[in-house]
Amino acid sequence: MALVSVSTRVLAAVAAVLFVLGGTTAAHDVPDDITVQAFLRADAGRVSLLVRVPLAAMRDVDVPTRGSGWVDLARIDPALRHAATVWLIQNIDIFEDGRSLGPGELSAVRLSLPSDRAFERLEAASAQLAGPPLDARLQLLWEQGALDARIDYPRQGPPGRLAIDADLRRLGQRVTTVLRLITADGAVRAYQWHGDAGVVELDPRWHQAALSFLRAGVGHVLSGPDHLLFLLCIAISLRRIRTLVVIVTSFTLAHACTLVASAYGQAPSALWFPPLVETLIAVSIVWMALENIVEYAGAASADGPGTRALGRRWVVATGFGLVHGFGFSFALSERLQFAGSHLLTSLVAFNAGVEIAQLAVIVAAAAAVTLAFRRLSSPRVAAIVVSAIAAHTGWDWFLERGAVLWQFPWPAPSLPAIETTAVWLAIAVLSAAVAWGVRRLIDRRASARRLTTPRYSHQVRATETVR
Amino acid sequence: MNRNTITAVAFLVMFVGLGAAYLYLSRDVAAAARSAPLAPAFEVDPLWPKPLPNHWVLGSTIGVSVDESDHVWIIHRSSATLNNNEKGLELEPPTGECCAGAPPVLEFDQAGNLLNHWGGPGEGFEWPSSNHGITVDYKGNVWIGGNGNGDAQLLKFTKSGKFLLQVGRANARQGPANAEGVSTFPGNSNDTASFGRVAKIFVDPRENEAYISDGYLNKRVVVLDADSGAFKRYWGAYGNKPDDANLGPYDPDAPPAPQFRNPVHCAELSVDRLLYVCDRVNNRIQVFTPDGKFVKEAFIAKRSLGEGAVWDIAFSKDAAQSHIYLADGRNMKVRILRRDTLEELTNFGDGGRQPGQFYAPHSVAVDSRGNLYTTETYEGKRVQKFIYKGLRPVPSKDQGVIWPR
Numbered sequence: 001m002a003l004v005s006v007s008t009r010v011l012a013a014v015a016a017v018l019f020v021l022g023g024t025t026a027a028h029d030v031p032d033d034i035t036v037q038a039f040l041r042a043d044a045g046r047v048s049l050l051v052r053v054p055l056a057a058m059r060d061v062d063v064p065t066r067g068s069g070w071v072d073l074a075r076i077d078p079a080l081r082h083a084a085t086v087w088l089i090q091n092i093d094i095f096e097d098g099r100s101l102g103p104g105e106l107s108a109v110r111l112s113l114p115s116d117r118a119f120e121r122l123e124a125a126s127a128q129l130a131g132p133p134l135d136a137r138l139q140l141l142w143e144q145g146a147l148d149a150r151i152d153y154p155r156q157g158p159p160g161r162l163a164i165d166a167d168l169r170r171l172g173q174r175v176t177t178v179l180r181l182i183t184a185d186g187a188v189r190a191y192q193w194h195g196d197a198g199v200v201e202l203d204p205r206w207h208q209a210a211l212s213f214l215r216a217g218v219g220h221v222l223s224g225p226d227h228l229l230f231l232l233c234i235a236i237s238l239r240r241i242r243t244l245v246v247i248v249t250s251f252t253l254a255h256a257c258t259l260v261a262s263a264y265g266q267a268p269s270a271l272w273f274p275p276l277v278e279t280l281i282a283v284s285i286v287w288m289a290l291e292n293i294v295e296y297a298g299a300a301s302a303d304g305p306g307t308r309a310l311g312r313r314w315v316v317a318t319g320f321g322l323v324h325g326f327g328f329s330f331a332l333s334e335r336l337q338f339a340g341s342h343l344l345t346s347l348v349a350f351n352a353g354v355e356i357a358q359l360a361v362i363v364a365a366a367a368a369v370t371l372a373f374r375r376l377s378s379p380r381v382a383a384i385v386v387s388a389i390a391a392h393t394g395w396d397w398f399l400e401r402g403a404v405l406w407q408f409p410w411p412a413p414s415l416p417a418i419e420t421t422a423v424w425l426a427i428a429v430l431s432a433a434v435a436w437g438v439r440r441l442i443d444r445r446a447s448a449r450r451l452t453t454p455r456y457s458h459q460v461r462a463t464e465t466v467r
Numbered sequence: 468m469n470r471n472t473i474t475a476v477a478f479l480v481m482f483v484g485l486g487a488a489y490l491y492l493s494r495d496v497a498a499a500a501r502s503a504p505l506a507p508a509f510e511v512d513p514l515w516p517k518p519l520p521n522h523w524v525l526g527s528t529i530g531v532s533v534d535e536s537d538h539v540w541i542i543h544r545s546s547a548t549l550n551n552n553e554k555g556l557e558l559e560p561p562t563g564e565c566c567a568g569a570p571p572v573l574e575f576d577q578a579g580n581l582l583n584h585w586g587g588p589g590e591g592f593e594w595p596s597s598n599h600g601i602t603v604d605y606k607g608n609v610w611i612g613g614n615g616n617g618d619a620q621l622l623k624f625t626k627s628g629k630f631l632l633q634v635g636r637a638n639a640r641q642g643p644a645n646a647e648g649v650s651t652f653p654g655n656s657n658d659t660a661s662f663g664r665v666a667k668i669f670v671d672p673r674e675n676e677a678y679i680s681d682g683y684l685n686k687r688v689v690v691l692d693a694d695s696g697a698f699k700r701y702w703g704a705y706g707n708k709p710d711d712a713n714l715g716p717y718d719p720d721a722p723p724a725p726q727f728r729n730p731v732h733c734a735e736l737s738v739d740r741l742l743y744v745c746d747r748v749n750n751r752i753q754v755f756t757p758d759g760k761f762v763k764e765a766f767i768a769k770r771s772l773g774e775g776a777v778w779d780i781a782f783s784k785d786a787a788q789s790h791i792y793l794a795d796g797r798n799m800k801v802r803i804l805r806r807d808t809l810e811e812l813t814n815f816g817d818g819g820r821q822p823g824q825f826y827a828p829h830s831v832a833v834d835s836r837g838n839l840y841t842t843e844t845y846e847g848k849r850v851q852k853f854i855y856k857g858l859r860p861v862p863s864k865d866q867g868v869i870w871p872r
Contacts, residue, residue, distance in 0.1 A: 032582045035536055054536070068631075114535040115605030115672055139694045141625055144607040271512060271854065271871040407513050407822075408871050414862075415499065419492040426485040433478035440471060 031056045034172030037119040040094075040202070041182040042162060047094055047101060047153040050129065052112070052119045056143040057171035058083040063142045071145065073111065073136040080109045084149040091167050094153045095199065097160035104151035110134075112146045119148075122182055126150075159184055161203045167196045191337050200338065209342040210349040213335070217353020220331045221361065226281050226397060227324065231358060233288035233390050235365035236383050237295065237313070242442060248362065250314040250435035254321025255328060256351050257431050262329030263336060263347050268420065272408035277326040279401040284320035285394030291316070292387035296380050318435045322428055328354060503860030506803050506812040507783055507790055509839055509853035510871045513822035516579030516850060522556055523569035524549065528842035528850055530601035530611075530667070533834045534626070538582065539575045541842055541850050542601040542611060548848070571598050572609065572628070577834075579852070585628030592630045593620055593637040600680070600830070604670035604693065612665030614683040614730070616652055617641055619661040621668060621679065623696075634696035635661035640684055654729075656685040656709035659698040666732045667779070667830075671757070678734040678742065686711060686727040688734045688744055688759070702759035703727055704746065717748050719770045724749050733779045737788050737806065748775035752793075752809060765809030771797045779830045782806065784837040784855075792831050792839055799825040800865075801841065801853075815866040822851065823868040 031054070038051040061083045064072040084106050094101045108129045112118070118128035129150050134140070168175050174194065181189045181202045191200065201208055221227055234247060261267065291313070332350055339346035369386075373379035516539075519525075525541075526548035532540045546554055546568030555563035571586030588594040595613020602610045608631060609624045620635035639661030642651040654663045663684030670677050670693050679689040681701075687709040689701040703709030704727045714724050733745035741762060742755040750769050754762040768776035778796045782788035783806075790812075791804040799818040804811050816825045826847035832840045837855030853869070 033536065033538070033576050113605055113672070114607045140606055141629075143627070144625065269856075271510065271514075404514070415492055415496045419489060419496055422485050422489040422492060426482055426489065429478060429481045429485060433475075433482070436474065436478070 030059070031172045032174060034175045036166075036168055036171065036175065036177045038166075038177065038179045039119075039122045039125055039182065040162065040164065040179060041122065042096075042155070042159045042184070045155065047096065047155055047162065048107075049092065049094065049104065049151045049153070050119075050122070050125045050148070051088060051151065052125070052146050052148050053088065053171065054114065054143075055083070055111070055145045055147055057175075058087045058147060061086075061142075065142075067139070069141060070139045071111070071142050073134055073138060073140070076111055077109070080111060080147055080149075081106060083147055084109050084151070087171065088149060088168075089151060091170070092151070093165040095163040095165070096155055098163075101153035101155055104153045106149060107152045108148075108150040110148050111140075112148050113140070114144060114146055116146070122180070122188075161201070161205070163199050163201045165199045169196050189337075189340070201340070204338070204340045204342065206342045206345050209339050209346045212338060213346040213349035214353040214356075216332070216335055217328075217350040217355075218357040219353075220328065221354055221357035224327075224331075226285065226394075227327070228361060229390055229393060230281070230285050230288060230320070230324070231361045232365050233285060233292060233387065234317070235362050236369055236386060237292050242446065243313075244362065244366070246314045246435075246439050246442060247317045248359065249438050250431075251317040251321040251324070252351075252355055252358070253434050253438075254318045254431040255325030255354070257427050258322045258325030259328050259332065259351060260347055261427065262326060263332065263343070266423070267326060267329060272405065273326075274330060275401060275405040275408070277323055277330070279398060279405045280320075280323040281327050282394050282397035282401055284323060286391050286398060287316065287320070289387040289391035289394060293384050293391070296383045296387070314435055314439055315432065318432050319428070322431060500860045503862075504812060505858040506861045507792075507837065508856040508859040508869075509815065510856060510869050511823035512852040512854050513871075514579070515852040516575050516581070519569055519573075519581055521569075522565045522567055524553060524566040525848045525850070526568055527829075527844040527846075528848055529599050529829050529844050531830045531832045531840050531842045531850060532601050532603045532609075533832045533840065534603040534607065535605075537577055537834045537836070539577075539832070539834070539840050539850070539852075540601055540603050540609065541573050541575075542571055542586070542598050543569070543573075543842070543848070544598055545569060545571050547597070572601065572611075574626070575850075583627070585624075589630060592622055592633045594622070595620070596637075599665065599683075600667035602668045602670065604677075605672035608670075608693075610668040610670065610677065612662075612667060612679075612682070614664040614666060616650070618664050619684075621662065621665045632696055634691060635665075640664075652684060654684040654686065654711040656681070656687040656701075656703065656711050658685075659701075662689065664730070666730050667734065669733075669735050671736050673740075674757070676757075678736060680731045680734045680745070683730040685709065686729060686731060688731065688742070688755070690757075700759060702755070704749075704753060706755060706759045706761040717750070717772065717775070719750070719772075723751070723764070723766075728775075732777070735780055735782065737782055738786070739788075743780055743791070745777045745779060746775075747777050750776045752777055752780070752791075754809075763809070765804075767793060767802065767804075767811065768795060768798055771795075773797055774827075778828065781831040781833045781839070784833055784835060792833065794828040794831045794841060796825075796827040796829050796844065799828065801825075801828060801831065801839070811864075813861045813864055813866055815869045817867050819868070820847075821868070823853075823870055 034054055034057045036051065036053050038049060041048050061079050063079050064075040066072045089104050089106060110129060110133055112128060118124040129148055166177060168177060176192065176194050179191045183189060373382055376382045526544040528541055528543040530542040534540060546557055549568050551558060554567055555561055555565060556567040570584040572584065573581060574583040576582055595618045596615030597613055597618060598611060599614040600612040604610060607626050609626060611622045617638040619639035620633055620637050623632035624630055640652045640655065640663050642653045645651050662679065662681045664682040666680040666682045668677050668679055675693045677691040677693045679691060681687050681689050687701045687703050690699045691697060692699060704725060707725060710726050714726060714728055717728060727746045728748040730747055732747040735743050740757055742757060744753045746753055750771050751764050751766045753764045756762060774797050776795045776797045777793060779794040781792045783790035789806055791806050793802040793804060795802055800814045800816040802811050802814040818824060820826060826843050827845045828841045829844040830842045839853040840850060842850045
């Protein structure tokens with residue numbers, strides 16, 4: 001009871017002092033959009049995090065004020081330290097070679113103007129934190145300022161690979177973190193993410209990058225309804241392993257071409273390009289579904305079309321593979337920052353992830369379709385109905401995405417545009433040539449097997465009779 | 468020759484042909500790039516901003532500014548400039564399900580989402596009868612002018628709309644009634660307490676001074692202390708003492724006018740501390756030192772009559788601010804000038820209501836990535852975003868509408 005009484009008296013006294021001193025508590029709405037800027041650098045004995053956060057994001061802080069609510073800049077230091085501890089240090093973990101470096105130590109803190117550009121470069125940010133505070137006569141409200149802090153994490157031994165886990169979601173409705181890592185050789189590597197990205201490996205080993213991008217590739221296929229529907233359209237028509245191999249290989253090679261080219265900055269950057277690709281992906285679904293309907297409707301066998309009817313599908317798969325590759329690249333573009341120095345490895349891993357997921361989906365879908373159709377009296381009708389539903393869905397997407405695309409007129413022809421088109425046509429021709437070559441190779445092997453294996457017993461018997 | 472060979476040869480011929488075409492074209496493209504001057508290139512973002520909520524629509528949109536977070540702030544005249552067939556929800560009784568004027572001050576993020584809105588009359592300040600110009604300064608304060616009949620004040624708010632400061636009083640310029648009994652509003656460009664219909668404000672972070680384009684009634688640039696609002700200095704065209712005498716209509720063949728014409732529509736300070744002033748109807752930019760010493764002038768589309776060609780300017784985002792983007796609401800264009808010579812390199816836009824076209828482009832602003840924002844007054848009533856595409860060889864002096872390529 002005595003303790004409670006003392007605590008109450010102390011709190012009351014603190015409150016009275018704050019009131020007399022003209023303090024106010026910064027308690028505002030959660031801001032909509034907050035950007036956190038940070039630099040991370042490993043030096044001998046410590047890892048330093050320099051960070052800037054708009055003060056509008058740091059609520060429930062006792063702020064000393066003067067006049068018409070201006071921040072009392074001469075007495076602001078304790079409030080800034082409190083804000084940095086509660087809102088930053090307690091929510092940021094730095095790891096080196098997988099080990100947490102423990103809680104950071106606040107070595108410098110200051111208030112800056114929102115227009116200050118010091119956090120564009122590490123040197124300027126360091127100088128800002130070491131420089132003199134703002135003129136105490138400045139008229140500034142709490143929510144108009146920015147908090148700059150330097151947080152040090154003690155470390156030992158040679159520098160290792162850094163990772164960061166910064167959960168800063170409480171700062172705003174939408175929090176964007178822009179982090180620049182200064183590597184040992186002085187290079188700057190930039191990262192940007194929204195909300196809580198979990199543990200971000202800033203300098204991943206090749207296998208960490210590969211695993212991360214492999215997962216991303218699998219996840220992208222499995223979470224994309226349009227891509228899954230396209231694969232289902234392929235699966236419906238598959239009856240032979242050879243056809244599957246040819247079509248999937250064509251599709252894979254084609255989308256690998258555009259995916260890699262996009263990652264190296266060769267895709268058009270125009271605003272109309274993403275909606276064009278999205279629209280063409282919808283077209284690819286409609287095309288595949290309609291082709292299934294036409295082939296099944298005209299097939300001689302009740303089980304569906306033969307390989308001859310679908311023999312040219314590899315050409316279509318190549319064309320649509322180029323389009324889907326661009327679609328993959330849009331998903332990949334934001335992740336590439338996490339590849340570290342393993343861009344090519346990450347690209348290959350992402351492609352591999354896409355392939356694994358694709359094959360799994362096609363095999364599962366083909367097996368499911370085969371099993372389901374076996375139980376039906378008319379597999380042909382079932383295939384037509386499923387394809388019609390796919391076509392309908394694809395058509396809806398086409399209209400929706402096309403509506404966005406149609407807002408852009410066709411670009412006027414110009415020399416640079418024709419030059420870019422020539423490059424992409426060359427890539428398309430090359431993809432088609434490779435896919436065609438693979439198909440010829442498979443055909444030739446199949447023919448060779450037929451020649452060496454006596455498959456037709458009546459022919460063997462006829463030969464024996466002649467003898 | 469069998470079928471496979473023919474197919475393989477066809478692939479080879481196509482590939483080689485396309486490669487040759489690329490090599491040939493890249494030579495021409497490189498040659499064209501070498502010979503043409505470079506200028507900032509843009510393309511319109513037709514999907515920005517996103518639709519407003521609550522059936523809100525914009526009125527004449529007469530100000531734009533970009534803050535340190537690259538949020539885009541606009542001010543517009545809302546219902547006061549909406550026709551009845553545009554504001555059916557506001558009529559009594561409502562005549563339909565749409566629409567109503569949006570609040571005057573709107574904040575958008577980079578994706579075009581509306582983040583914040585406020586504005587209008589309130590306690591402790593005199594909201595302008597006709598909003599004009601918006602500036603978010605280096606402390607995050609929002610400054611607003613006004614060009615209504617009695618507007619002789621400017622206002623400062625926080626970003627959330629909390630009132631901070633008023634300089635000048637409404638109706639300070641009100642004079643005696645004329646023969647028809649209507650109040651007159653004579654200019655007084657030597658008043659040190661109030662203004663004459665302020666067009667725009669710029670705040671200099673280094674000296675904490677506000678530069679006021681004053682305005683639609685007065686003919687001067689005024690410099691204030693940005694905290695207290697105290698008048699520090701002012702001047703007219705060529706650094707002369709301002710004179711409110713009527714100069715008559717603009718004549719493109721007459722010698723340059725010794726005073727600004729109304730309105731003095733912008734005053735922007737560059738990184739090398741030169742003040743660029745928009746003398747709108749005189750079709751000229753005048754350049755001064757911060758203390759009002761005349762440096763040089765340049766005429767833009769000199770034969771433009773009526774409202775004039777020099778409405779607003781913004782500097783490019785490179786460190787040297789090498790270029791000026793000039794809103795020309797008379798000729799429905801944005802002009803791109805070299806800042807050092809004030810020579811026009813190219814322009815884009817044309818009259819019309821589709822994305823990339825203009826109806827009276829009134830104000831311009833640039834974000835940290837170099838993207839350009841324009842607002843349109845009269846019946847234009849919109850804000851547009853033009854995405855910066857880097858420095859590119861100038862394709863032509865008049866680019867017309869810059870659609871996405």
